[in-house]
Amino acid sequence: MVATDSPTAPIPEPGRDFVRDIVQADLDAGRVAGIVTRFPPEPNGYLHIGHAKSICLNFGIAQEFGGRCHLRFDDTNPVKEEQEFIDSIQQDVRWLGFDWGEHLYYASDYFETLYHWAEHLIRAGLAYVDDTPADEMRAMRGTLTEPGRNAPGRDRSVDENLDLFRRMRAGAFPIGARVLRAKIDMAAGNMNLRDPVLYRILHAAHPRTGTAWCIYPTYDYAHGQSDAIEGITHSICTLEFEDHRPLYDWFIANLPVPAHPHQYEFARLNITYTVLSKRILTTLVREGHVTGWDDPRMPTLAGQRRRGVPAAGLREFVRRVGVARANSVVDLAMYEHAIREVLNAGTQRRMAVLRPLKLVIENWEEGRTETLEAVNNPENPDAGTRPVTFGREIYIERDDFLEHPPSRFHRLSPGREVRLRYAYFVTCRSVVKDSQGEVVELRCTYDPATRGGDSPDGRKVRGTLHWVSAADALPAELRLYNTLFARPDPGAGGDILADLNPASLEVLTGCLVEPALATLPVGEAVQFERQGYFCPDPDSRPDALVFNRTVGLRDSWAKVQAGQKAD
RNA sequence: UGGGGCGUCGCCAAGUGGUAAGGCAGCGGAUUUUGAUUCCGCCAUGCGGAGGUUCGAAUCCUCCCGCCCCAGCCA
Numbered sequence: 001m002v003a004t005d006s007p008t009a010p011i012p013e014p015g016r017d018f019v020r021d022i023v024q025a026d027l028d029a030g031r032v033a034g035i036v037t038r039f040p041p042e043p044n045g046y047l048h049i050g051h052a053k054s055i056c057l058n059f060g061i062a063q064e065f066g067g068r069c070h071l072r073f074d075d076t077n078p079v080k081e082e083q084e085f086i087d088s089i090q091q092d093v094r095w096l097g098f099d100w101g102e103h104l105y106y107a108s109d110y111f112e113t114l115y116h117w118a119e120h121l122i123r124a125g126l127a128y129v130d131d132t133p134a135d136e137m138r139a140m141r142g143t144l145t146e147p148g149r150n151a152p153g154r155d156r157s158v159d160e161n162l163d164l165f166r167r168m169r170a171g172a173f174p175i176g177a178r179v180l181r182a183k184i185d186m187a188a189g190n191m192n193l194r195d196p197v198l199y200r201i202l203h204a205a206h207p208r209t210g211t212a213w214c215i216y217p218t219y220d221y222a223h224g225q226s227d228a229i230e231g232i233t234h235s236i237c238t239l240e241f242e243d244h245r246p247l248y249d250w251f252i253a254n255l256p257v258p259a260h261p262h263q264y265e266f267a268r269l270n271i272t273y274t275v276l277s278k279r280i281l282t283t284l285v286r287e288g289h290v291t292g293w294d295d296p297r298m299p300t301l302a303g304q305r306r307r308g309v310p311a312a313g314l315r316e317f318v319r320r321v322g323v324a325r326a327n328s329v330v331d332l333a334m335y336e337h338a339i340r341e342v343l344n345a346g347t348q349r350r351m352a353v354l355r356p357l358k359l360v361i362e363n364w365e366e367g368r369t370e371t372l373e374a375v376n377n378p379e380n381p382d383a384g385t386r387p388v389t390f391g392r393e394i395y396i397e398r399d400d401f402l403e404h405p406p407s408r409f410h411r412l413s414p415g416r417e418v419r420l421r422y423a424y425f426v427t428c429r430s431v432v433k434d435s436q437g438e439v440v441e442l443r444c445t446y447d448p449a450t451r452g453g454d455s456p457d458g459r460k461v462r463g464t465l466h467w468v469s470a471a472d473a474l475p476a477e478l479r480l481y482n483t484l485f486a487r488p489d490p491g492a493g494g495d496i497l498a499d500l501n502p503a504s505l506e507v508l509t510g511c512l513v514e515p516a517l518a519t520l521p522v523g524e525a526v527q528f529e530r531q532g533y534f535c536p537d538p539d540s541r542p543d544a545l546v547f548n549r550t551v552g553l554r555d556s557w558a559k560v561q562a563g564q565k566a567d
Numbered sequence: 568u569g570g571g572g573c574g575u576c577g578c579c580a581a582g583u584g585g586u587a588a589g590g591c592a593g594c595g596g597a598u599u600u601u602g603a604u605u606c607c608g609c610c611a612u613g614c615g616g617a618g619g620u621u622c623g624a625a626u627c628c629u630c631c632c633g634c635c636c637c638a639g640c641c642a
Contacts, residue, residue: 016581017580044642077642080642130640138639142638143569146569148638188569190570190637192637193570216640218639218640218641220642239573241636241642242636243571243572243637245571272578278642279641320579320591321579322580324573325572325573326573326574327573327574327634328578328579328580329578331577333578333592334579334591340603340604344604378599378600378601410602421601452600454600461600463602464601465601529603553601554602556603558602
């Protein structure tokens with residue numbers, strides 16, 4: 001043991017979770033020589049934020065303890081699995097920042113071994129072929145409070161079982177005609193032990209094995225044995241598999257497996273206003289409620305990536321949430337906080353006006369322009385500065401002007417002076433309205449002595465506004481996203497589709513952005529000052545810029561306003 | 568009167584017999600050319616409830632209450 005009481009000793013990692021404690025204890029006790037984990041997705045959909053928790057846990061533990069983590073596709077059900085998902089999952093795990101090296105595996109790689117082990121169980125009298133129809137089998141399984149009944153074929157001879165099972169493999173029977181079952185205990189309190197199905201007949205082509213098989217192992221039969229084959233030491237999964245652990249252990253104990261892995265369960269992630277269920281996400285995509293798996297409103301990694309969420313933000317979020325065994329629902333605000341934290345530090349600032357209002361500076365000569373210097377990132381001086389053009393006509397945010405300002409409004413109003421960021425102080429002299437009485441233009445004057453935004457006489461101004469120059473601003477479409485669901489607990493009312501938020505997407509056209517934004521690569525995050533974090537969408541073209549709002553800035557003024565309205 | 572889990576601040580979450588970490592949210596205040604960021608302060612005499620053991624209990628015992636998972640030839 002190393003002494004840790006030295007004042008200069010590094011402080012041990014705080015907030016370790018129970019899984020890491022177990023791993024550490026196993027290492028300390030010599031129960032395992034090294035750590036091997038795995039992330040085992042079924043390729044039947046895209047990965048989402050909930051998977052990110054599992055990925056960070058499994059790959060993170062491997063990294064921290066000098067072990068390795070395998071990426072293994074749990075591809076035991078060909079009717080639901082597709083190559084597209086196999087590809088997207090690999091892309092998403094890499095994007096999240098993890099590397100499985102050469103340890104890419106498929107449960108289907110083990111089909112032959114699994115098959116031989118099934119015959120082993122038959123020979124040991126621990127498995128039998130059952131031809132009970134599915135609905136009858138369900139009835140005979142009993143209920144939560146009543147034991148099940150033995151199937152008629154439960155006591156078939158080993159030879160007959162072997163013959164039947166081989167004919168199942170050979171394709172002698174139609175879909176669903178027979179299954180191979182483990183002979184355990186039809187009266188077990190744990191339903192998973194009431195003679196679970198090991199193999200079912202599915203005459204379906206598999207993305208990897210094609211038509212080589214017409215019988216496929218179930219999750220229960222395949223998972224633990226795959227772990228054993230790969231030498232997984234800690235098989236980490238979510239709570240709903242806890243009841244399966246006795247079965248997991250039963251297979252390991254009764255089969256000639258090369259290793260004895262152990263399963264540990266943690267609580268899955270839930271987030272307010274969010275659905276993390278592959279089944280429902282699939283429905284949203286199939287029924288067209290969203291534009292696809294990578295719709296920026298989707299909680300998929302592909303969607304969040306397109307929206308502009310940095311992988312580091314996702315990792316930070318997962319780290320803050322922790323790992324435990326209690327079911328919980330994390331506040332969406334915590335996710336947004338982690339994203340802002342990463343984006344604030346690493347993102348350049350630009351100016352963009354979402355809802356433009358023209359502002360003309362009357363004492364600025366027609367045709368004259370000036371180049372001013374804008375800071376790229378106040379959090380990082382190394383990011384440098386960029387030139388921005390200023391002139392007689394500019395655009396500001398409509399929200400930044402109010403003809404009759406309430407108290408505490410620090411922005412522009414008739415007769416009031418504000419600072420234009422990096423530019424000058426301007427004072428509103430008059431307002432131009434259209435026939436409807438709507439404000440369409442502001443007439444202002446500027447103070448030449450305030451160039452750059454500082455007043456030599458030390459006078460203060462309450463507000464600083466962002467702006468773009470009319471001469472060179474570029475038009476753009478901005479897509480603002482709100483929660484996909486309108487209530488914090490989608491589905492709690494019974495119909496989850498009824499909870500979809502009709503205002504989840506707000507498209508703003510006619511926005512104006514500074515010209516430096518024209519060449520920003522797709523997906524690269526920037527902060528639009530005073531507005532939020534954005535990134536160019538893949539739909540963006542040089543002559544038709546499109547930006548996604550990843551997340552807005554914190555807005556305490558909005559809170560004040562909400563408070564005022566409530567009064 | 569089936570089996571398996573879980574209950575610590577509004578939301579996450581440490582703590583495993585020695586007198587309740589931290590984060591998010593919220594509320595004050597300072598700084599600020601983003602009403603952003605940053606910084607400072609406040610925020611559980613209390614750990615689902617009731618008993619009990621102990622000098623001492625969120626931690627041990629008993630009973631009770633609540634919530635979650637399981638009856639796919641899904642994972």
